Amino acid sequence: MPNRRILSLWFPRLGAERAIRLDPGLDRAPFALVREVGSAQTLASLSRRASAAGLHRGQPLRDAHAMCADLLTRPEVPHREAAFLGALHRWAGKFSPWVAQEAPEGLVIDLTGCAHLFGGEAALLAQVEEDCADLGLTVRAGIADTLGAAWALARHAGGGAAAHRSGDAIDQEARATRSRAGKRRHWERGGVAPASAAPPPDAARIAPPGQTHGVLAPLPVAALRLPEDSVEALHRLGLRRIGDLTGQPRASLARRFGTGLVRRLDQALGSAPEPISPRAAPERFAVRITLPDPIGLEADVTAALERMLPRLCQRLERAGRGARTLRLEAHRTDQSMEWRHVSVARPSHAPDRLHPLLAMKAAEIDAGFGIDMLRLEAIRHEPIRARQPVGHHAAGEAVAERLKAGDGLDDLIARLGARLGLEAITRVHPADSHIPEKGALTYAAAWSAPAGPWPRPPRPRPLTLWRPEPIHGPEGPTVPRQIRWRGRDLTIVHAEGAERIAPEWWLDDPDWRTGQRDYWRVVTDAGDRLWIYYAHGGALSPGWFCQGAFA
Template sequence: MRRNPQLATVPLGVVEEQHNSQVLTSLSAAAAQAGLRVGQPVRDAHAMCEKLVTRARSQPAEAAFLTALQRWAGKFSPWVAPEGDDALVIDLTGCAHLFGGEESLLQVVQQDCEDLGLSVRMGLADTRGAAWALARFAGQSAGSHRTGDAIDQEARATRSRASKRRHWTKGGAAPVVTPGPAAGAHPISAPGQTYCALSPLPVAALRLDAEMTSQLSRLGIRRVGDLLGQPRAVLARRFGRGLVMRMDQAMGSAPEPVSPARAPAHFAVRMTLPDPIGLESDLLAGLDRLLPRLCESLEKKGRGARRVLFQAYRTDHDIQSVEVGLARAAREPAQIKPLIALKLGSIDAGFGIDMLRLEAVQTEPIHARTPVGHLEAGAAVSTRLASNTSMDDLIGRIGARVGLEAITRLKPASSHIPEKASTVHAAAWSTPFDGPWPDPPNPRPLLIWQPEPVQAPDSPKVPDVFRWRGQRLRAVRAIGPERIAPEWWLDDPNWRSGVRDYWSTETEDGQRLWLFYAHGHLMSSGWFCQGTYA
């Protein structure tokens, strides 16, 4: 919302397609106040709130943002783990006193989230399940599963209890009501008071699915306190062991430890220089010291670099950097250094460089290799040549100059249409085609492009004279025709002209063109040029 401050004041909802329907997956505070709910169809939401603004959900962006929040939450405790797709769980054992107590710690979290432009719901308890319940259901009362008029209906067997509950209106003592958290207060369960904190909450606070919650509500069990007082054997027999397990996790009978996510592997080395440098030879000397250290760390983790970033920090606080890509993962200095050396000339040293840094931005696992003896040396050399690593090294060298994305390779495709007979793949991220290339019935031109109109008589006979690209050409030889029909099961706009007759035509000035005559189906007929031979 900081990028667009206007969204902070209008109802905002995030939309995702589920079961061929657009539904709301998350809402802002203004949208929730308008009566919208998560899981509601978008068309119904717009009917209820005409000012609703929607945005498409991006799960990768949400995961990256939650990862960033997880790193930030590490300031409160080293035991931080994601809880679903929209929450974090933190084990604060032995950490709250560093912030002045539990209430002060939650106030710090609240203030930090406000500074980040985020709204946060928190809960603190002895167990992970109880904290989850307080964060989402603190202060909420258990509702009925019935819809329509809110009419209290009780069976005859419960009327005696109802009279006892209502006797305080005739002069008896009023029942004790546990108040919800005050405005601005944080839901904190005192140590050892988990039962009292969870009893007034709805049964959904035990992390139960909607179907089980509905079944319990129909039986009159709507609060956690009502459920905890039921015989466990009966609950397990009727609702399964999952319900009992959730109860045990919330009360602390079943362990549910916080397992923090492993920090991502980071491969970077740097070197601080006593005096500024500026010569390319000095940069190469520094690279010779950094590369072995980087490759050693990659080897310890069994990985190889695919993209390497070399940074030079100048004395004026400017950073000059070059980045290279490799056609295959590598961790040998001899394979990485030539690629970086090709781009060192683009670094402007300015008034001098006082620090060098080398980082493997993108890595991939490299499988261990089995060493061979003298008797198998010949077979090892043959295997190394057959693996075509020299081609990968060549692709890496050329990619360092023109970019790896500019180097492509073709692979055959299952189609008789000329322009669909092959697919284009990035050479650095694909393997060569293993097998014989399928031979077409007639030779194909070296270059194929989109059909270009040719000015010639509208006749299937090859024209003696025609105009193409502003040239007046005369045909001296033509081989054909090769008839190609469109893919009738597809509606391709480029083939709406119907059946084509292809001719390999040689002109008087030595050009060899690939012409075809379109017989016309949904479009007019005529002559076109689609390629040229070498």
């Protein structure tokens, strides 16, 4: 059984380089992503030009602009960085099936038994760097027997130990006294002075099997993934490198710095286990067709869909999934791409239900100089229950049940949504409130079930409701004979009521600050059947208002 070998990948400029991939013009000047930290703005990810200008991560944006006037910035979008890291997760699957993410900028790969497929670990690292260079990404890698050691090599190999801010580090001493630093360190702690020369690149990135201790010894204590306060405390005691900790009694370290320090040290050296929990890359359902000659007619696109859609639906059916949203991409000969989205009210993997919707969207695609590749992907999918094939008699019963279940309504919603947008198709559900204008809730029809039976109101409600409009003229709670509403003088010939409705005392609704209301159904001489009320007054003055009209 080969020794366990772990590869740690760190992408220190992931966010900035992702944005540069989308807009190459951002790389013409120093560029950085900005993160909101409370009321301040700090730099979250920097390009190479920004780092060369002396900027660093975590620097306030004002200080960065003072140092680099031509700095370009964009706001950080964490979910897009996470999605991009997920794409790199799928790419890393070419090296090993055992891949885990270290959010927000790292990947961990278990290379046990896989490195020889690429010609060895050094050749594998060269392949990783070549792939990342093609993607326009900066990567730092480390290979070791443990996850902690690989993490330390990827982030700290080749660098010296960080000095404490007080200036007492040996690396900060004057040239005349620096030559005696090694002897003094040996006299104080019984150790040897660290090598002054940086290790070769390959040796810095790859720890030979069984030599983890020697490779980690010259690295700073921050490589143990310790909190900043613990690192600062170790620096104040002169413990700046991992080799300074390995010779110390574990009980003393645990008593002074907690068990976290000892656990991280043991994990890095392999004395304590640290399992890797790989997360399988999300399954993608997509098909494509490459055309020998460019096409531009709608009929050609529809014919290509007839070949692509059954294959996609078969993959969805085998996985027990149904498409909610499909994305149709048309790649043109001029290296441009146009896409259309289609959503359905209920997840499905039936081609006959999805093809009419895609055909409508195919007519909207501009072929330009010609389309040479089409791609169809289910970007949103949900699990659906399996169905048992039946005979002709049972199929008729199944159709009847389908009509009874409302599948025809779902198809109608999908067709209307393909033209108007699914967010424009809504349905109304009853709400648990005695306030007239709050008696119904509006939901998107595609993501809600049909409403159940509506509760019967204590009194008839108007067909149309609007915000309360003042009625001029009358005073007092008695129903007036003459009113003026919307610029018209009306006479009330019949009135029926009253129905008293109290406000929701636990809410502060501006429309109900007039207190309790007495509602009346009135008929005017002009034929209007109105719903008016008298507000008894609360925070506002009392008066008459009109809120609705009956059919």
